[in-house]
Amino acid sequence: MRFYDPTRGEILIDGQNIRNVTQDSLRRSIAFIPQEPTLFNRTIRENIEYGKPGASIRQIHDASRRAAAHDFIMGTEKKYDSMVGDRGIKLSGGQKQRIAIARAFLKNAPILVLDEATSALDSETEIAIQKSFDELARGRTTLAIAHRLSTLRNMDKIVVLNDGNVVEYGTHGQLLRRRGEYARLWKMQSGGFLQE
Numbered sequence: 001m002r003f004y005d006p007t008r009g010e011i012l013i014d015g016q017n018i019r020n021v022t023q024d025s026l027r028r029s030i031a032f033i034p035q036e037p038t039l040f041n042r043t044i045r046e047n048i049e050y051g052k053p054g055a056s057i058r059q060i061h062d063a064s065r066r067a068a069a070h071d072f073i074m075g076t077e078k079k080y081d082s083m084v085g086d087r088g089i090k091l092s093g094g095q096k097q098r099i100a101i102a103r104a105f106l107k108n109a110p111i112l113v114l115d116e117a118t119s120a121l122d123s124e125t126e127i128a129i130q131k132s133f134d135e136l137a138r139g140r141t142t143l144a145i146a147h148r149l150s151t152l153r154n155m156d157k158i159v160v161l162n163d164g165n166v167v168e169y170g171t172h173g174q175l176l177r178r179r180g181e182y183a184r185l186w187k188m189q190s191g192g193f194l195q196e
Contacts, residue, residue: 002026013111031109031136035116037100039088044073044099045080047088051103063105067132069098094125101132112137114144118151126150149186158182 002023011018018026031051039047048060055063060080064070072095076082088096097117104112114133118126126148134154144152152158153172160168160175160182168180175182 001030001032029109030111030113031104031107032113032115033097033100033104033117035119037088037096037103039084039091039096039099041083041086043078043081043083044076047084047099048102048106051105051107055106059106060102063102064098066105066135067098067101068128069095069102072098092125094122094129097125097129098132101129101136104136110140112140112142114142114146114151116146116148117144119146119148149182149189 002018005019013026013029040050045057045060048063049055051063052059057080061070064073073079073082082090084090084096084099088099091099100117117133118129130151133151142155144155146152156171157169158172158175159166160180162181168175168178168182170178176186177183
C-alpha cells in the first residue's frame with residue numbers, strides 16, 4: 001500500500017517498481033480486507049459503496065450477493081439504509097467481514113490482500129466466508145496473511161515464515177508431505193487442540 005517504501009530491495013508488480021507509481025494509482029489496484037474491517041458510522045450501502053464511489057444500487061446489490069451479505073442485509077430494519085454504528089458496532093464480526101468482502105467485489109481490483117481476514121471469526125462463519133473469498137480470489141493475484149491455516153488451503157503457493165525467514169514454500173499438499181513446520185502447525189490446528 002506504500003505506507004512505507006522498502007529500505008532495501010524493491011517491490012515489483014508486473015515488473016514495475018511500485019516506487020514509480022503514485023500511492024493513489026497503486027491503491028486503486030488493491031482490495032484490502034483486514035482482520036478488523038474499517039466501517040464508518042454510515043449506512044450499509046454507503047459502507048459497501050466505499051469500494052467504488054458512485055456505484056449504482058444494482059452494482060452494490062450484486063456485490064452483496066456475491067459476498068453472501070444480501071440476505072442478512074435484507075433482514076435488517078432499513079435494509080441497505082440501516083446504519084452500522086461507529087466501527088460497525090451494530091453488526092457481528094461475520095457481518096462486518098461480509099460487508100468488507102462486498103466492498104472488495106465492488107472495487108474489482110486486480111490484487112487482493114487478506115490480512116488475518118478470518119482470525120476473529122468462529123469456525124462456522126469462517127467456512128461460509130471462505131467460499132466468498134474463494135470466488136473473490138478467482139482471477140486475481142491474492143496475498144493472504146494468516147495464522148489460521150484453513151484460510152490458506154486453496155492457495156497456489158504458501159510461504160511459511162519463522163522469525164522473519166522463509167522456511168518452506170509450496171502448495172498445501174506439498175507442505176503436508178514434507179512434514180516440516182507447516183505440517184506440524186496444520187496437525188496442531190486440525191487436531192482440535194494445541195500441545196502445551
